Amino acid sequence: MRDNDRVTSATAQPETPGSPQFSTSLERGGSPVTPPRLIATDLDGTLLRDDKSVSPRTVAALAAAEEAGIEVFFVTGRPARWMDVVSDHVHGHGLAICGNGAAVVDLHGGAGSHRFVKVRELARQNALDAVRLLREAAPGTVYAVEQTYGFNQEPAYPKLHMEIPDVLAQAEELLAPGGPADGEPVLKILAHHPELDPDAFLTLARLAIGTRANVTRSSPSALLEISGPDVSKASTLALCCAERGISHEEVVAFGDMPNDIEMLTWAGRSYAMGNAHPDVLTAASGRTVANNEDGVAVVIEQLLSRRP
Template sequence: MRDNDAVTSATRKPETPAPPQLSTSLGQGGAPIVPPRLIATDLDGTLLRDDKSVSPRTVAALAAAEEAGIEVFFVTGRPARWMDVVADHVHGHGLAICGNGAAVVDLHGGPGAHRFVKVRELAREHALDAVRLVRAAAPGTVFAVEQTYGFHQEPEYPKLHMEAPDALAPAEELLGPGGAVAEHPILKILAHHPTLDPDGFLTAARLAVGERVTITRSSPSALLEISGPGVSKASTLALCCADRGISHEEVVAFGDMPNDVEMLTWAGRSYAMGNAHPAAVAAATGRTAPNNEDGVAVVIERILGERP
């Protein structure tokens, strides 16, 4: 099933961030916080330690949340094929949001057998527009194309990813009629610049493309991620929550980078990691410990401890 309908993130003024490792049972104005029904967490830099492991403490916290009836969703920029590191921890529903909201994936099948439940693809004409405009705004940019099944890149694109590309060609050729990406939906375009400041590159690219696509970043390097218009972690999470009758007030979210900002803003309670980018800190209602100190588990344990 493909869903190209964008969901607009709710906007609100973030609360004053709580000190690291502190969760509060009161919301804005001293009102009680709605008990959570769903936890949405980013992976790299958030749930995962820097060595890409899930700590025993975090494993136990995730299992305890599910046992208490709180669903846990992994919401990541990763493609589905890179989800094996957490596939054993998805529990009952088995779903994860991948590609910055471009896909909802059922991980029950195990490595190589992931099933796409929802795809919010990037139209080829929008992808070509973005490539043209970003290349003009930042000469020297090189591109790669991420699909539901397939990964392709330009010859000059650096070796940033785990696998060899399926095809090497200029992005305009890959995306053109009869190009290598014609068979499967496009999830996102990756744009890398070898010398630009990452935040400056993001700003320049967003100004260049306007609302034709969504551009964000999750890497410490100058690597941008380009999705369809209105596609974000927040908008796809909102669709999944609507399917379950869960309101944004009942969601607790965790993240660390600009690609988490919309999700951190949308959720009723949200936490930036102690290692988070300033944009994530500004968007969240609270702050927790760094990823290497089990910041997600710290908050989950506090939430479960507050339950009657």
């Protein structure tokens, strides 16, 4: 698996390493660029290689950034329980933004001991409205419900995730007051369609659901992620930065899929991976190489090489 104080930065034509346009310099167009204080990076398809590993080069680059006084935030659509892949690589504050902004999690406890610092839940009525409206607009849609600790799904929901659901029931039952998922915040709804094109499904869902929820996607399949109406990677990252006195100009962000677009346009500088979705390439102010070529590390190394 892989919205909103949104500040749109001026976008350049996509750049590739080795071309005359590619640059991670602290100067762009002859104008000074604010030195970074925080790096915000997506995980799947961005920081992680396709085998879900963190390369030694990337581990070294993250450590060097923290040593230079630059905070590193992992900003992902993953739930907290899937963060073990990077728990060994946290430094400093050890916080991550999970569930596309629905939660801020302290990873210091290690595997199975993650602590929720902030939760931005999807209201039950909004979730029920979203389920109903999308069922009407796209018959055949099936759902799963992601909570702080639990994961529940409809019987027809495919085995997209390597885990066993806590409860099998229709989404309306799962989300009902007093239902099997009551008493625990809902972070997001997952909606899957077996036949629709992923981008077409996203457009249809946004039109159907409107302002009741924020809809995005990070999977190559027709799998949508539905969060609270003001919840996204960008809005939660903005809250975390405000708490630290960090402006959007001081943030460098990395991503590859539509759920990264708001974050990439909010950050002062942003990089689309070489393997990124076409809309992400348009939204980011720069481009780096693909995740399997350590694109995040490439940029961090160049940023650090130009620091005083």
